[in-house]
Amino acid sequence: MSYEINDLKEMFDGTLPWYKVKEIMSRPKDDDRFDKYIQILQERVSWPERILMPLGEHLYIVQKGGERIVKCDCGHEFGDWRKNWKLESLIYSRDDAKKLGEIYPGIRCPDPKLNEVREYYCPGCAALLKVESVPVGYPIIFDALPDIDAFYREWLGRPLPDEKKFEFKDLSPEVTKGWGRE
Secondary structure: OOOOHHHHHHHHHOOOOHHHHHHHHHOOOOOOHHHHHHHHHHHOOOOOOEEEEEEEOOEEEEEEOOEEEEEEOOOOEEEEOOOOHHHHOEEEEEOOHHHHHOOOOHHHOOOOOOEEEEEEEOOOOOOEEEEEEEEOOOOOOOOOOOOHHHHHHHHOOOOOOOHHHOOOOOOHHHHHHHHHHO
């Protein structure tokens, strides 16, 4: 069974009645669900680049010319998808009792000697993109490095035309290496 795109739009927006959401969740996914989801996302952004894969709320891996980059709803570009986009974001670290107490009041507040909460914001629109709670000094977490080519080739059965051009590996160390040279 294939669902109407308007039902899927309402489901993603949280406005579809529960009985219909439950029906959609309870049945096998329709073969064109990913394509419909990408269509919905593409209609909601103002830029022309093709969305290859959503990374989270507000973030996408897109095809821009001969490159694949991470891009926000607002159009801000974070760079190559193989580099951790968080390294290019605005980071607010809740690393003392006062800052932590704003979100964990009273006795629920974690010990700032042991824990920090990092908030990642888009430099273009200030949208909150991700929050992580980590031990003090813990490295920035690279949430996802999807193998886009394998996904399109093996799961969707339609390889991307520029598949061989991209090497699938984490390029984040290149960003941090450059920090020491600046």
